[in-house]
């Protein structure tokens with residue numbers, strides 16, 4: 435899906451596909467350096483993290499296993515409910531593992547602070563977080579994040595995995611939506 439496919443739904447492009455790809459190269463290099471010689475269990479948080487997970491692991495030279503969790507705190511709206519539900523748990527035992535959680539966005543931080551505590555309680559050797567986007571001005575809780583793609587303004591964004599009412603996840607860029615989309 436391209437900007438041209440969006441009619442007048444797109445307000446503006448915040449991060450282009452090229453900016454995202456350049457940043458992914460840098461993050462992968464950093465992750466490879468930090469985990470040299472280790473096996474990593476990369477945990478993608480469905481559904482938003484699908485794009486960044488796929489693009490990041492393909493750049494890594496580190497030996498990885500991939501697993502997925504589905505949690506939801508947003509439903510179909512634009513505000514976090516603060517109540518995190520596990521919709522799908524991991525298949526993998528975390529005891530002694532180096533776990534790298536991969537996320538599309540840290541907004542209020544509620545989802546990841548809950549997830550971090552949950553995964554840490556399962557006996558891993560280490561747990562770190564990689565997120566493509568973070569909204570520093572939206573933080574309700576501080577989350578200790580090792581790898582951040584971009585800090586962005588406190589606006590609702592879509593694309594590169596991020597949805598509004600389940601749409602727009604397939605945009606290869608990150609953008610904001612025109613106001614009429616929300617009132618439709």
Ligand SMILES: O=P(O)(O)OC[C@H]1O[C@H](OP(=O)(O)OP(=O)(O)O)[C@H](O)[C@@H]1O
Nearest residue numbers: 480481482506507508541542543544545
């Ligand atoms: O920092 P927070 O305010 O908690 O928000 C971040 C979380 O919200 C989104 O997930 P969502 O619950 O919308 O599910 P989805 O990934 O399926 O869209 C996003 O993918 C993060 O997991």
Ligand code: HPA
Nearest residue numbers: 541589590591592596597
């Ligand atoms: O800005 C956002 N856009 C889409 N989904 C989200 N989930 C948390 N923040 C966002």
Ligand SMILES: [Mg+2]
Nearest residue numbers: 482508596597
């Ligand atoms: Mg969502």
